[in-house]
Amino acid sequence: xxxxxxxxxxxxxxxxxxxxxxxxxxxxxxxxxxxxxxxxxxxxxxxxxxxxxxxxxxxxxxxxxxxxxxx
Numbered sequence: 001x002x003x004x005x006x007x008x009x010x011x012x013x014x015x016x017x018x019x020x021x022x023x024x025x026x027x028x029x030x031x032x033x034x035x036x037x038x039x040x041x042x043x044x045x046x047x048x049x050x051x052x053x054x055x056x057x058x059x060x061x062x063x064x065x066x067x068x069x070x071x
Contacts, residue, residue: 001059001062001063008066008069009023009066012069016065016069018065019062019065019066022058022061022062023062026055026062029054029055029058030055032051033052033055036051
């Protein structure tokens, strides 16, 4: 996500608290989903599905926030 746009994303993280919190949550979910898929994090299918859904919603919102920001 945000390949080649890290400078603009870093600015948003520093200046927009909501973006920062959502970005951190997305990264946290991404790690948990990856760990679950690798078998490192034991988790049931329903919970994994819910985490994937929440991650996707966070990603979509982050993209909307990024597109709405002046850059």
